[in-house]
Amino acid sequence: MRLLIDMSLSPSWVQFLADRGFESVHWSNVGHPSAPDSEEYASQNGLVVFTHDLDFGALLASRKTRQPSVVQIRAQDVLPTAIGEIVVRAINASSLHLEAGALVTVDPNRNRIRLLPI
DSSP, X not given: OEEEEOTTSOTHHHHHHHTTTOEEEEHHHHSOTTOSOHHHHHHHTTOEEEEXXXXXXXXXXXXXXXXXXXXXXXXXXXXXXXXXXXXXXXXXXXXXXXXXXXXXXXXXXXXXXXXXXX
């Protein structure tokens, strides 16, 4: 599984995820930082969007598509040192759903999976 890390998250996630076996790229390395179309890029390139932006759920619902899958963090501290291992466990636990099309919400206390389209 390959991840596209949204501008709402630190580029430090790239190395953190690589150390745990996930290929990822930060949006700032492939797109313009203020461009609103990271989800289109992710769909075209088979990437899962990894974000802290809570608008992605509404965007997926309005588009009624199966891709891209999104992993969304709902926490105050979104650095890998704070929530990284929780995110990795959530991605591993939901990998089949993410491959098929899903919105995975990661919270420090629980995770939620919504299959796409919403």
